[in-house]
Amino acid sequence: MDQHIKQWPALWALVIGFFMILVDTTIVSIAYPVLLRELDTDLTTVIWVTSAYLLAYAVPLLITGRLGDRFGPKRIYLVGLVVFTLASLWCGLSGSIGMLIAARAVQGLGAALMTPQTMAVITRIFPPDKRGAAMGLWGAVAGIATLVGPVLGGVLVDSAGWQWIFFVNVPIGVIAFVVAWRLVPNLETRVHRFDWLGVALSGVGLFLLVFGIQEGETFEWGTIAGPITVWGLIIAGLVVLTAFVVWQRFNRAEPLLPLGLFLDRNFSLSNAAISLVGIAVTSTPLPLAFFFQIARGLEPTQAALMLVPTAVVSGILAPLVGRLSDRVNPKWIALSSLITAALAIAWYASLLSLETPLWLLLLPSAVLGVGMAGIWAPLASTVTRNLPTSQAGAGSGVYNTTRQIGSVLGSAAIAALMNARLALELPGFDTESAQQAGADVAGPLPPEVGDGFAAAMSQSLWLALGAYVICAVVVLCFAKPKVTVAWGETGAGERTSPLPASSK
Template sequence: METQRRPWPALWALVIGFFMILVDSTIVSIANPAILRDLDADITSVLWATSAYLLAYAVPLLITGRLGDRFGPKRVYMIGLVVFTLASLWCGFSGDITMLIAARAVQGLGAALMTPQTMAVITRIFPPNQRGAAMGLWGAVAGVATLVGPILGGVLVDSLGWEWIFFVNVPVGVIAFVLAWRLVPNLETHSHRFDWLGVALSAIGMFLLVFGIQEGETYDWGTIVGPITVWGLIVSGVVVLVAFVVWQRFNPAEPLLPLGLFRDRNFSLSNVAISLVGFGIVAMPLPLAFYYQVARGLTPTQAALMLVPMALVTGVAAPFVGRLIDRVDPKWIAFSGFVVTALSLWWTASLITPDQELWVLLIPSGLLGLGLSGIWAPLASSATRNLPPAQAGAGSGVYNTTRQVGAVLGSAAIAALLNARLAAELPGFDTRAAEQAGGTGGLPPQVLDGFTAAMSQSMWLPALGFAVGAIVVPFYAKPKVTVDWGAAVRSGEAVGEAVGEPVADAAGDSSGGASAEGANEPAGGAPGSRRRVE
């Protein structure tokens, strides 16, 4: 059909919805002080509004990628978009923190249905030599959305109230639905069997692990009730997740997590790296929001404006990175991005003091945007470029799952660290009292130093996550020439016969190669994309 020969309009239609769901991963951070005050909640309960969203987003991703393969990515994407939009309306009308947490969980489920389909469509309608530019757009959207979230949140909280960070999704969701219906192609489906035991094990393991980490400080890392302890939940979560991986290895039918994908080194390393990105991106805004609003007495809009340099630099630089990764080994772009991001977060942490000139903090904010712009597209391109069409949904589901698992753990870890540092720096001090004091013009001097120190120390957590990412990406394998989804030659091997197209590894097919139906998949109308090297 016509849309199959027009991949770029289809991609633009999909990234509108993708942008919306990524904004909602971070938009709540800037609104947390207002939600904490208006719903009379504590900091742990408020953070569960984010963790519930991320947890409900992460757990189903493995199976929602397969649903896209089985029933078509367009159909599953549109169903998820409807669920997400209606849940956003529910979030806005929530009258207490419990209802908000429940609504955010449903919203996360809608996001889980949508996200894998965006990468699956890229993988299936763009030939390998054009996926770099497509992933550049995808990466730019991902990077800008996670930074625009706090900025947009600040403006909406100040002007209309925190409820509008959710209401704004409704018209955007309607527009995204219409565009997807008109522009996204109905791609060929592939038969899959669903591993319900795997779904149960992954969901239980993730919940136990996240609940234990996030609620640890609440129960003083001891007994919760009866024989149930915080450390017991954490250890149980790890054991269940190990059991999940073992089951995937020995599942006689079709596993939920196709371990064969990890035989490709670049796919494996991209998954490790993107989990660290998810960890750092979610952990980063919270200490900044509390520092600007509580310690320095800024309004949500003023606090959001402190992040403008980050968003602007990312938006400008990310498209250039997308075009560059088809010409330069992506690992060096990603390495530079991780290093610059870690250094900028370290610099920010060192500048968070009670009397710091605020304009000085704009400098590392811009540097942070430059670093993040060099991360998203190289990782996504390296992870998905070699996937055969029949594995597109599974591969993108795994990739997005690892990113969201990192985000969930980042949310839980920053909540635990914030509570621990506040308890150490300000023993017995009430966070809600701190928020009220900050909202009326700043903290009293006797607690300002301790509160600021706790926020500065908490910024080391996302900095550490990105520093580890800089260690991971240099181990990427050297790219190879890819001529078609099922054919690859090493750089310098019959390149003249391969019409000199850009390079990428096709080892992802080593676990079984491109299927016959994959080999006949339309290549988005790209001339010559069928040519193979014999």
């Protein structure tokens, strides 16, 4: 490692763009009721605005990490930033739901080029024994950004229109480009062979799986066209993804997914955990946005303010967690935080009704912030702790891919679950009825409709609750972390002794 590299300025430069792309993962959720009305669409279609972004974000991540290794993380990051910023402008100028979905897919591609470079730079410029604090900042930004998204979205939708949730990225993107150009170092590159068959298999498999889950309720989990059925698409997606893993096993050149990385227990478990967190984080804002805006009749800004305690509490506590990651076993931080988040979601679900005072709903929001503060940094520091520099791009690509796969599956699953619960609780009251209600009714829905609608949104939150609970079980299985030596002594990322007893 070049001792003259200014580590923290470089990291802060990357954080600006990283924050922006993660905000866009959730910023649309608060605008869904408005998009339903202004773009004349339905719930299943409008959720493709997020799913298209997440799918285009997730699929290329395995190879964009390698691109950073091959051409330099700074160059690939800057290219991705340009693509993301221009696609944001296109999103804001879109006049139809189809055009908006297409623009969001391009935006996701830009995000895929950027994201692995942030973790790769951290891994390559910070020695392993100092990486926890850097990952603390990275994790804090990841957590805060996904929570700030709905809040910022509500303010922009009310004050300037839904288009500005995308236009706001343009000046930020320009600033992020200039800062990264000046402060991020040009790092050593390595020659890679690219597994294009692996990219095709993973992309096709994910698309079939997500399309089947998200569109299942639309086709009543039956026939789509001719012999094609919803369950056929889902099974085909799983088969193609299995073929992808098998191909990675037998690809002797340079596999897209280095299965050898998964021999490290904590790497494997951290990837499983972050995918579950992706499901939970993506599936939480949507039922809340619909409850606040349609069931309770709040404006987007008012609905966004109901989520502020989560962002504020998480923002205050998250930096403290990063500094603890090098001193104590991150397993216990993550475990307690996941349990806290699960309890907050359960509390939320129990309170979603027309009679609950709005101020009372601020309390589970604050508790959720406590939980979210301690999830991102411990998982990030655990997954990268033993990575050698030669695997920085591949490892960060795998980790970010699993996080995004969780997010895109969460986006698809919450659409299906909300439609199913609405159909059960309010037969005949579909998303078009919800759209009309949100447009025509001032204030909360009448009890004969509102009670069932609130119950459907409450039940939809159990998807996030289940994901947090399962994730806590996964984290409980983490192995005791190892102390890693500084670079240049006995090799980057080499394992030595366990953490001191006081850190267990």
